[in-house]
Amino acid sequence: MSPALCAMCRASRALIIRPKNHQKLCKACFIAIFEAEIHHTITSTNLFSPGDRIAIGASGGKDSTVLASVLKTLNERYNYGLDLVLLSIDEGIKGYRDDSLETVKRNAVQYGMPLKIVGYDELYGWTMDQVVETIGKKGNCTYCGVFRRQALDRGAKMLGIKHVVTGHNADDVAETILMNLLRGDLPRLARSTNIITGDEMSEVKRSKPLKYAYEKEIVLYAHHKKLDYFSTECIYSPEAFRGSARSLIKNLERVRPSAILDVVRSGEDMARLVPEEVTGISQCKSQKISLSNADGGDEGAGGCGSSNGRSSGGEMAEMEKKLQQDEEAAGREVEITSVSSHANGQRHDRIGGKSHLRSRAQGDTGRKLLRQTLGTCKRCGYMSSQEICKACVLLDGLNKNRPKMEIEIDVEDEESSTLRRRMEGIALAAG
Amino acid sequence: MVDKQDLTTLNRPDPLCKRCGENPSTHRIRSEQVCQKCFGQYITTKAVKRIETYRVRGSAKVARKLLLPLSFGASSASLVHILDRHLQGQYDRMNRVTYELYIVHIDLDIDDEDRETSSMLLEKYKARYPRHTYSSIGLEEVLNLQIIDWNNLGLPHPPSTDPQKPGMERLKVLIRSIPSTTSRVDIISTLLSRLLVEAARTSGCECILFGDSTTRLAEKTLTETAKGRGFSLPWQVSDGMSPYGIGFSYPLRDVLKQELLSFCSLTTPPLTDLIIYQEPSSHVSSSSKLTTIDDLMTQYFQSVEENYPSIVANVVRTSSKLKPLSMDGTAACGLCGLPVEEGTDGIFGWGGDQNPDARPARENEHHGILCYGCSRSING
Ligand SMILES: [Zn+2]
Ligand SMILES: [Zn+2]
Ligand SMILES: [Zn+2]
Ligand SMILES: [Zn+2]
Numbered sequence: 001m002s003p004a005l006c007a008m009c010r011a012s013r014a015l016i017i018r019p020k021n022h023q024k025l026c027k028a029c030f031i032a033i034f035e036a037e038i039h040h041t042i043t044s045t046n047l048f049s050p051g052d053r054i055a056i057g058a059s060g061g062k063d064s065t066v067l068a069s070v071l072k073t074l075n076e077r078y079n080y081g082l083d084l085v086l087l088s089i090d091e092g093i094k095g096y097r098d099d100s101l102e103t104v105k106r107n108a109v110q111y112g113m114p115l116k117i118v119g120y121d122e123l124y125g126w127t128m129d130q131v132v133e134t135i136g137k138k139g140n141c142t143y144c145g146v147f148r149r150q151a152l153d154r155g156a157k158m159l160g161i162k163h164v165v166t167g168h169n170a171d172d173v174a175e176t177i178l179m180n181l182l183r184g185d186l187p188r189l190a191r192s193t194n195i196i197t198g199d200e201m202s203e204v205k206r207s208k209p210l211k212y213a214y215e216k217e218i219v220l221y222a223h224h225k226k227l228d229y230f231s232t233e234c235i236y237s238p239e240a241f242r243g244s245a246r247s248l249i250k251n252l253e254r255v256r257p258s259a260i261l262d263v264v265r266s267g268e269d270m271a272r273l274v275p276e277e278v279t280g281i282s283q284c285k286s287q288k289i290s291l292s293n294a295d296g297g298d299e300g301a302g303g304c305g306s307s308n309g310r311s312s313g314g315e316m317a318e319m320e321k322k323l324q325q326d327e328e329a330a331g332r333e334v335e336i337t338s339v340s341s342h343a344n345g346q347r348h349d350r351i352g353g354k355s356h357l358r359s360r361a362q363g364d365t366g367r368k369l370l371r372q373t374l375g376t377c378k379r380c381g382y383m384s385s386q387e388i389c390k391a392c393v394l395l396d397g398l399n400k401n402r403p404k405m406e407i408e409i410d411v412e413d414e415e416s417s418t419l420r421r422r423m424e425g426i427a428l429a430a431g
Numbered sequence: 432m433v434d435k436q437d438l439t440t441l442n443r444p445d446p447l448c449k450r451c452g453e454n455p456s457t458h459r460i461r462s463e464q465v466c467q468k469c470f471g472q473y474i475t476t477k478a479v480k481r482i483e484t485y486r487v488r489g490s491a492k493v494a495r496k497l498l499l500p501l502s503f504g505a506s507s508a509s510l511v512h513i514l515d516r517h518l519q520g521q522y523d524r525m526n527r528v529t530y531e532l533y534i535v536h537i538d539l540d541i542d543d544e545d546r547e548t549s550s551m552l553l554e555k556y557k558a559r560y561p562r563h564t565y566s567s568i569g570l571e572e573v574l575n576l577q578i579i580d581w582n583n584l585g586l587p588h589p590p591s592t593d594p595q596k597p598g599m600e601r602l603k604v605l606i607r608s609i610p611s612t613t614s615r616v617d618i619i620s621t622l623l624s625r626l627l628v629e630a631a632r633t634s635g636c637e638c639i640l641f642g643d644s645t646t647r648l649a650e651k652t653l654t655e656t657a658k659g660r661g662f663s664l665p666w667q668v669s670d671g672m673s674p675y676g677i678g679f680s681y682p683l684r685d686v687l688k689q690e691l692l693s694f695c696s697l698t699t700p701p702l703t704d705l706i707i708y709q710e711p712s713s714h715v716s717s718s719s720k721l722t723t724i725d726d727l728m729t730q731y732f733q734s735v736e737e738n739y740p741s742i743v744a745n746v747v748r749t750s751s752k753l754k755p756l757s758m759d760g761t762a763a764c765g766l767c768g769l770p771v772e773e774g775t776d777g778i779f780g781w782g783g784d785q786n787p788d789a790r791p792a793r794e795n796e797h798h799g800i801l802c803y804g805c806s807r808s809i810n811g
Contacts, residue, residue: 044782170783181652182742184749195782212783251727252657256613258807259657259724261783265803266661268782269775273665273753316739323741324461 008033016224019216022257027224034213034221039074042209045195048163050081055161057152058086058107058115060100063167065107065229066218067210071165072111085161086115089151091144092127103230110228118155120147124391126398134401143398146390150382153204161204168208171215171249174260177267179245183319186278190271193264202383214260216253240315458693461740467697474686474694478513481670481682482530482640495530497680498636499563500537500627503552503707506683507642509691512698514640514682515560532563532640535630537623539570541603555705568630571598573622576629583799584765585809610811613723617658617808621767628675628768638678646688646736648681649743650728652750657724659778660804663769665755668747674758674770684747687740688733764802766809777806 004014004024012026018033025033042048056071058064068086075082088104090097101117108115121127124147131143156164173192180189191197196207210218222229252259376382377389384390448456450473454466460473499514501507514532521528536553540546550567557565573579574590575598581589588608590601609615631639643651648668655667666673673679683691695702736743761770778784781803801809 041782177656178653181656181746181749184745186749186752248653248727248731252724255722255724255727256611256657258659258778258811262659262803262807263657265659265781265783266656269662269803270656270664270753272756273662275752275754278752316742319745320739320741323745327461327741327744 016220019214019220019253019257020261031221031224034217035070035073035077038070038209038213039078041195041212042074042080047195047207047209048080048082050079051083052081052163053083053085053159053161055085055087055116055152055156055159055164056113057164057166058088058104059167060088060103060107060230061167062218062222062227062229062231063169063210063215065103065167065227066222067165067167068107068111068113069225069227070221071209072113084111084113085159086111086113087152087155087159087161087164088115088117089148089155090117090119091148092120092129094129100230103228106228116155116159118151118158120151122158123147123151123154124395126395131398134398143394146394150389150391153202153206153382154380156204164204164206166206166208167210169210169213169215169218170260170264171253173208173211173267174263175242175245175249177263177270178248179241182245183241186270186274189267190274193267193271203381212261212264240317244316460690471694471697474509474690475513475516477685478510478682479517481680481684482514482517494528495638496533496634496636497530498533498535498627498631498634498639500639500641501534501553501556502642503536503549503705504642504709505691505695505702505706506644506647506688508702508706509694510640510642510683511556511560511563512702515562518562533630533634533636534563534565535627536565536567537570537626538567539619539623541599552705552707559705566630568626569599570619570622570626571602573626574598574601576625578629578768579625580765580799584801585798585806609808613658613725614808614811616723616725617804618766621805621808625768628673628677631677632675636677638680641679641681642683643681644683644686644688644691645744645747646732648684648750649735649746650725650732652746653731654725654728655804657728658804659807660802662771662775662802663767663804664750665753666769669751669753674755674763675768685744687736687743689736762800764805765799766801766805769802771800771802776800776802778803778810 006012006014006026006029007023008025008029012028014024015027016025016030017023018025018030048054054071056064056068058068068084071082071084074080075084086104086108088101090101104115104117107113119127121130128144128147135143152164152166156162176192177189180186180192195209195211196205221227249260249263252263256262375384375387377384377392378387379392380389382389382391386393388396446455448454448466448469449463450465450469454468456464457467458465458470460470465473499507499510501511511532511534518528518530518532534556536549538546538549540549546569553565553567574581581591586605586608588604590605593601606615606619609618627639630636651667652664655661655664660667665671666679668681670680670684671678686694695706732743756772758770760773762773762776763769764771764776775781777800
């Protein structure tokens with residue numbers, strides 16, 4: 001049996017079967033094509049402009065480490081002219097981030113990039129350990145999740161950086177698409193397919209340059225480039241819908257390797273079929289750029305650190321119960337609604353004013369599409385569908401419980417004004 | 432197959448039907464315990480209500496012709512039964528009917544013996560429901576359709592290469608040349624729906640009544656998404672006019688698969704000997720390994736339906752909200768015939784296809800327009 005030759009260079013021995021299309025490649029060609037494809041993603045979507053300062057959301061895991069390594073390589077090879085910074089979040093859980101933060105610190109040296117580690121204490125005035133001390137172990141996942149969602153954006157703002165890139169890969173995007181079909185959330189499905197989230201309203205935009213890269217190829221790349229990353233199983237058990245979608249994606253990939261890419265493609269196509277009355281976004285506006293992570297849950301979930309994640313399955317059971325109640329209620333009504341034919345004519349009743357973009361339909365069970373107004377939090381300025389964003393609401397609750405030994409002015413005002421001061425400081429730094 | 436009847440009678444303290452309060456409860460509708468009669472009524476009403484919303488405006492004098500594809504599965508068998516009773520009811524009341532059924536079985540069998548079995552089964556339908564028109568069409572008939580330009584699809588073995596061979600042989604060669612089981616199943620179901628649409632067109636049917644249950648439509652939502660056919664969902668799961676100019680309707684869209692299976696055993700006589708039960712994947716491979724995307728989703732939703740039936744229904748409600756884009760600037764896919772936007776055809780040249788060097792050699796040759804899904808199944 002003679003060894004197979006690489007399908008690309010036809011000179012070296014093929015050592016790698018590409019997970020994406022099962023092409024047999026040599027190591028050098030695999031690395032070359034992996035980088036070339038990400039370069040293609042970046043250039044074809046005009047992701048960056050020369051002179052941009054970019055924060056790479058770095059967790060020390062494989063995705064963000066590969067992202068940092070590839071961006072450094074491409075930035076030098078193609079003269080992107082980017083100023084790359086590593087940005088890490090420290091939730092303040094003793095011991096949990098130690099190893100991964102050490103990895104990020106080494107990465108900073110290896111890639112010659114400045115590193116900024118921002119703690120929850122800096123961002124919110126609370127570490128996760130303090131949160132647990134105050135509210136107990138139960139329910140702290142909610143806090144961690146909500147805080148995490150904003151942390152990268154807030155951290156970037158502190159650094160005066162307007163663009164955060166994250167390591168979300170094709171598997172994550174495909175998983176999110178299936179998850180949103182399962183939980184019936186078309187607006188989020190549409191948003192998750194975009195490479196850039198956040199628009200002119202949000203001060204920090206986010207993007208995922210690895211959107212089309214397979215997780216398995218990311219692992220291969222990290223392995224063959226001998227990248228230094230922190231590999232640990234995430235101890236946070238994903239919520240039921242995401243877990244369900246994740247195992248579907250894994251099975252689909254097994255049956256047909258292209259399926260991950262095919263789901264991403266379907267998602268992109270379907271995003272354009274979501275009618276305006278569902279997204280609340282006019283079709284003629286923002287085809288490419290969509291609303292951002294305001295309500296969270298768009299992106300793959302990260303690890304939470306506390307091992308007592310909510311029991312998986314609960315989320316699905318909860319939704320099932322709610323849907324059944326809705327069905328029963330609807331069944332009692334006289335059925336007025338008949339099968340709606342495909343109504344033509346898009347509705348363009350946009351609410352005036354820049355700061356009012358209608359967002360997702362929440363708690364939607366098909367009959368009624370509730371609309372929400374997406375604005376910014378009165379407290380911290382972060383994008384929010386409520387007057388006060390979830391993080392600030394949680395902070396209010398926490399601050400009311402803050403142990404007496406701390407100087408007590410009006411706790412609420414004190415906290416929010418610190419936050420505001422911080423935000424102002426950031427605005428100055430940015431300007 | 433789980434028999435709900437046994438489960439419910441065993442652990443039910445209250446034996447009376449929640450709806451009529453007269454008969455002992457034997458079945459369950461979501462959270463309600465009901466009797467056999469009320470259960471049957473519930474299923475029938477769900478389907479008939481859909482049909483009635485689809486009634487003609489204006490002159491109901493001439494009965495409309497509707498095509499009903501019969502696969503011999505529990506769903507299409509139930510639909511035939513329900514609509515037959517519905518028409519009988521119309522006839523009894525008004526001495527006329529508002530629609531007529533043209534029942535078509537597309538024969539996917541390859542062996543003569545199997546074809547014999549299915550034609551015998553079709554005879555049983557004719558005997559039991561004699562009011563309707565029936566027809567059986569072999570899948571190979573699709574090769575004679577003028578609307579498909581077989582030479583322009585980039586197929587490795589276009590069926591036109593040896594026209595002297597019988598259609599069945601040429602179809603076998605074509606199917607075998609498709610690279611994977613998932614792709615083969617995908618192409619076969621695509622050809623099947625083209626054949627149905629043509630059968631509707633040539634017979635003057637204005638609409639096709641598909642027997643898909645809620646569960647099946649949920650499966651389809653995820654299957655089509657996973658095959659890169661997300662763009663086609665508005666026509667695959669919603670009632671309405673298809674791009675072919677024939678209406679598509681799914682009268683059983685509010686009934687779960689398990690509910691239909693129960694329904695089949697409580698008609699008099701039961702529908703069971705009119706049905707071919709198919710275990711997913713059993714015919715494709717001897718191992719228990721799931722071999723196609725379709726099997727995978729069937730199995731997945733079977734388990735979701737057991738525990739979370741409303742979530743299944745919600746998936747369908749969700750995908751039914753997708754609206755087709757305008758047909759301006761589209762070209763029909765050479766294989767499935769659905770509209771493809773300019774510049775979005777094929778599996779190459781979009782964001783997710785970053786590098787021509789990464790393509791296997793064969794596919795660079797030029798051919799006609801194919802949608803992403805068809806292109807994926809032909810090219811692998
Ligand atoms: Zn090579
Ligand atoms: Zn806030
Ligand atoms: Zn009853
Ligand atoms: Zn097609």
